[in-house]
Amino acid sequence: MNGLLWSICLLCLTTLGIMFLLKKLKQPYLIAYIMAGIVLGPHVSGVFTEPDEIELVGEIGIMLLMFFLGMEIDVPDNRSLLVKPVIAQSIKILLSIICAFSVGYIIGLSLNSIILIAVLFVFNSTAVVSEFLKKHHTLKTTFGIMILNMLIFQDLLLAPVLMMLKVWNKDDSSFVNSMLPILVCIAIFFVLKKIRTAQEIKLPEFFKTIENDHDLQVFSGLLICLGFGLLAETAGLSSALGSFIAGVLVGRIKTFHWLEHSLIPFKIFFVTLFFVSIGLRIDISYLYFNFRFILLGAFFVLISNSIMSAIIFRLLRYNWKDSWYGGALLSQTGEFGILALSIAYKTGIIEYSLYKDGLGITCLSLLLFTIWISVLKKLIERKSVIPH
Structure with missing residues (x-):
């Protein structure tokens, strides 16, 4: 003790x-x-x-973070805010694959490594970007909703990516297990489409008794958040996505207005543990001997992701200022990239050195993320940098 x-x-x-x-x-x-x-x-x-043990506990923090995000965000009634993110993310996937194959061809990487690099480019950190948008009061703006919806669509893609890794390793997989995540994703789309016009979801009178009982509030809130996460995980999706859907539904129920005050201390503590677990995985001696390569890789990720995302926003007819800002927000690689790395290493798809390099680059991109945004903001403010 x-x-x-x-x-x-x-x-x-x-x-x-x-x-x-x-x-x-x-x-x-x-x-x-x-x-x-x-x-x-x-x-x-x-x-x-034992970083693995702390990460498992810390993942509850990501679930709570996504749950609160779902409560706060308004599902857009504007069709373009639902269609544009899908188009934007689809283009980003294509550009990421092209970029990964180009890098892999130049360096001489195997096909396994190239595909994993493409995965790292695709998955940004929903937790980090959403917190950044919330802190700067841009989460509920049209542009903020656009970026958030891109990240949600990206998180939906986690299920087929993980399924691909399992099939690649020739694990036992049935047609039903392969189709279930896809069917659940379709169901989630229709749920979001259905509730986007609903002002309030009403519950039976029984649930109103919880409003004045703090203990019942805490355990009811945790059950809703973690229960939806468990259902999503069982269906082959990410638990964080399930918690987000729970938050969207709860956000439309006025009876549960107390949830935010009851669960926010849990969110802070468990989110902290998750990102502490990322730091625990970083091997300082390995970083020291490979510092130039990892630093160069992190800057390459930040720059290339920023450029690809900025091009996409510009194609969607955003001005250059918003395009570069959106590119900066989607410049890093995130927690799902780390998950993909871990699975790829444990299943023997990639070797240990690439796992360490990928982990170092991902963590460094998260550490440099806010500094990178500040640098790009200063460049944006200079008229000579922004084309007219």
């Missing part, structure tokens, strides 16, 4: 210290969580030695 308490106290102390420093530098706390994981990880101080 003493060891556990020491570990938790050191985690809180380290995270607080880095957070105070980043607050002065006006940087997001996400960086503090990852840096705390690096400092306390097995490759530095050794306070925590």
Whole structure:
């Protein structure tokens, strides 16, 4: 028990210290969580030695984060805000595949590695981008909704990607298991389409008794969030997507207005654990000996993703200022990319060195994300950079 308490106290102390420093530098706390994981990880101080276990607990934080996001977002009644994201994300997938094959051909990578690089390009961090939009009060703007819907469509693609990895490894898979995630995705689309015009979903009088009982509120809220996540995971989708759908539905139920106040402390704590687990995975010695390659890879990801996304937004007739800003928001690789890396390594699709490189590039792109946005913003403000 003493060891556990020491570990938790050191985690809180380290995270607080880095957070105070980043607050002065006006940087997001996400960086503090990852840096705390690096400092306390097995490759530095050794306070925590099992990143897999902490990641499993931390994934509850991502579910809660997506749940709150679903509660806050309005499902657009405008058809273009539903169709445009699908078009934009489809173009991005095509450009990502072209970019990955070009890089792989130049470096001389195997087909397995090239396809995994394409996956890393496709999956941005929904958690990081949504928090950034919320912090800057642009989540509910037309452009913010457009970006968020792109990320939701991207998350829907996680199921077929994971299915592809399983089939690639020649695991046992039936036609029913392969089709179930696709059918669930179609069902989710029709649910969102149905409730976009609904002002309020009414529940029986029984549920109103929960409003004045805090204990019932906490456990009811967790059951709704985690239960939908479990259903989505069972169907072959991501648990975070299931929690998001739960949030969208709950957001239309006035009886559950208390949920945000009851669950937000859980969200903060578990989200912290998730990003701490990412920091725990970073091997400092490996980064040191391969620093140039990983740093170059992270900058290549940020720049190429920004350019591809900016081109897509421009094709959709956004002005150059919004296009470059949207490109910066979708520049990093995210948590689902890390999941794909882990599965590809465990199933023998990629070798250990590529797993370490991909993990380092992903984490570094997340750390440099806000700095990259600040740099692009300054460039955007210069009229000479923006074409007329």
